[in-house]
Amino acid sequence: MLGRKDRDQLELFMTGSIRQLVPDDHVLARVDRVLDLGWLRDEVADLYCADNGRPGIDPEVAVRLMLAGFLLGIVHDRRLMREAQVNLAIRWFAGYGLHEALPDHSSLTRIRQRWGAEGFRRIFERTVQACVAARIAKGEVVHVDASLIRADVSWESLAIRHMDAITEANGDEASASPPDPGKEQRRRLSKKTGRFKKVCVTDPDASMATNGRNRRLEPSYKQHAVVDDVVGVVLDVEVTTGEVNEGEQLLSRLDAAAQTTGAAVETVTADAGYAYAKIFGGLERRGIHGVSPTKAEPIRSPVPMRRFRYDALHDVLKCPRGKTLKPGRPVKHGRFFTSRARDCRGCDLARLCLSKGRVNKAVVLGDDYPALLRARRRRERWSEEDRLLYQRHRWRSEGFHGEAKTWHGLARAVRRGLANMRIQAFLTAAAINLKRLAAALLVLLRLWALQNHAQNRPVASLTT
Template sequence: MLGRKERDQLELFMTGSLRQLVPDDHVLARVDRVLDLSWLRSEVSELYCETTGRPGIDPEVAVRLMLAGFLLGIVHDRRLMREAQVNLAIRWFVGYGLHEALPDHSSLTRIRQRWGAHCFRRIFERTVQACMSAKVAKGEIVHVDASLIRADVSWESLAVRHVDAVAEANADGATVERDSRKTGKHKKVCVTDPDASMATNGRNRRLEPAYKQHAVVDDVFGVVIDVEVTTGEVNEGQVVLERIDAAADTTGVPIQTVTADAGYAYAKVYGGLERRKFVAVIPAKAEPNRSPVPLRRFRYDARHDILKCPRGKILRPTRPVKHGRFFYSRAADCKGCDLAALCLSKGRVNKAVVVGGDYPALLRARRRREQWTDEDRRLYQRHRWRSEGYHGEAKTWHGLARAVRRGLQNMRIQAFLTASAVNLKRLAAALSAALLLPAGLRKSVLEQLLSLGTRMSQVRLAAG
């Protein structure tokens, strides 16, 4: 018999909770089991006046709205609030009934401005600590990588920096030294978002206004234990040691092994990791052949701090430069050398070589690369899908492929919320997996995971 459904909805009252309409395997239902924001109110209370003004939005509601957007890939405030108006799962997740009016989208903007990026970093760090407490992350083996994020600007907003014209106008007739490599004569800048800088992730790709996200990912379940955003032109090697130290401070666990790709293969990185007693699984790059007699043919004696050329003559250190020191030979030693025609630059009578500050660490890394064990290769393979996999997931599913708002601080807030959403997904997935374990093992695992939401449940019961 062919059925018929009356479309007129005449119900005046509903009994039960919106939770009954949300499937148990919905991402918001799964995240709600492990999300604890009971600490947030006291954290931001000093940013509000206790006696005057209208009551603001509950801090937990604001964060839940933002997290719901990033979990569902709805990162723009206007679109998020339009979706929340009709989405029962979002309404239940933030605690709003069908009859309640949702906050305006502009309220989320003002909250971000009032709280600042440091508060959202605190929210991110709480998710890391929750994963550590539940044994979802260990913090001993970490994978480091960086990825460019396209800025929220158009190509029409780019302008060429007229350095020469400005310098001549301010020189009052004085001679102006022009050096395009130092002044950035032909460099493009973004007028609408000055914090974004031109960068590219490939030699065959054009420069684009972008930011750069630096992430440290745990090896066990891919939990993000540190994330930071800089302008696009910042080199990865400049911030990697700082980010690793920050990750160790967040987890409270000493790091043992660090993996990264060849973009981090710098002497200062190897030296910094050695001083911290970390094992570096980073493939060392071969020295470029820029000279007929390259630096690798000069033997460095760390004990006496000297270099020996291919013919055994000694080069001694003199003046320091930005990333190392100059080593010079004596003109008398080079005068009768059979390699002088190839080794010496035009017009010079002695050899000058720049050696980086941590050059011995780079030499040790190159030797170690030739002796990588099967475990080292396995870790490096895991790096490619742990760290790079996080960036791909964040860009594909959580809106990190492009900046949502302009400015470095807004970009940092977006990165913190994205990493928080990913960590909560990891934690919720671990809880779901624990439910499938045998009864004897399930109890101990669930006790650790469910204890994370104990305070949150107590607060809800007291409020309800």
């Protein structure tokens, strides 16, 4: 017969815990088994007055609320607290009963401001150390990559930086030559003058950047992450403005990851965006094996740079015809190498090799150019293990960025400012590490249950 459910809920008392209503396979229930925040109270005690003022929110409760939001993909404080009002799992995870009032969403904002980004970095580092202690992360083989995060600003907040107006107002007293109207017009229309560069007036820390030449510039931040090779534990994460080159952060991020894990990095994989001479030189000085495809040399001249041979022992550069180019004045990240005019005067390649109006050849060689040459030779002799390791780079490092953006709200900044963006990145990485740790614990519990079941099985059943 057709059933009927009485919707009047007249219960006055409930016995038991809210935990009984939360499924065991719920993400918050699984993370609760591995989350340890007993150290946090002493860590932030110096930020509060010991004997004056209104009692604040328990630090562990605040972090649990924030982690619950990032684990469930609810990254905005207002929405999180509205969801916590009716979500039994969030109430239980944070330690609130059904009759207790939840804190206001503004309290979480004040806590972030009080603790600062470094306070949340320590929370993230604790999750890394817990994963290392559980042996699901070693820190020996790592993958490095960067990803852009859209800033929390609108297109209407962008403004064009008027460099021409500033120049005209201040004048150019250093120029003694008469102005050239044609040259001035070309300069105004050039994209390199900064006249067309846009800045964000509501979030100055965000800068215009893009991850492809065929895509438009957007106000963005850039997240740099170091991911372990074993199960994808995030060992280090840092956020910069969007226009910072990822190669400038790689070596410092590797050093930070080694300091957190207590293990020296032995092998690192990175994409071609990191294939610079200074990167390979820094890896060699640290004794790290780099697995990264080197960039193809851009051909800007009929006689490209690869036709020149560098002798590191004598520190000289030889042209395709065997003439010597000696080192000259230093420049940023390199030095000039120049040839003699008499050597180029009778050369049959002078018409193609020399620039218009020059009588000798001058090239710039990077400081770690020999390391780049060695990396190119290693790339041609990659072993099968190196190729498999670079394949894992995609679904380890790039997979982390995709997971963080798809499931944990990192596709767009929640709040404005570099400090707030760093806090968001630290909490997202901590939530993902806790998921990895909870999954590893679940596997161990299942193996333990299977072993006990096999040992306690009756003899008769084993013989059948």
